[in-house]
Amino acid sequence: MTTYRVVHHAYCGMPVPLGEGMSYREAQARVRTRIDWFKKTFDAPVTYLGPGRYELEEPEVCCMVPDACGILAIEREKCRSA
16 A cells, blocks of 8 residues: 655755655645644745645745745655565
């Protein structure tokens, strides 16, 4: 069975895992929850980049870019040998 993980790649380059071992549908729900939180917290734009990829952009008025900004992605997990 194929499983997926959700990863936030902050602009600084640091990957932040937000869940793994999920079905694609579960990963989509996790992404929707994160996007809703981001919009509510920062009132900043989110850009669709392609299937399972979104850019959480910096707020229009900010002195420093929040760590929550970056690329939010659903990634297929590599098969693990038994």
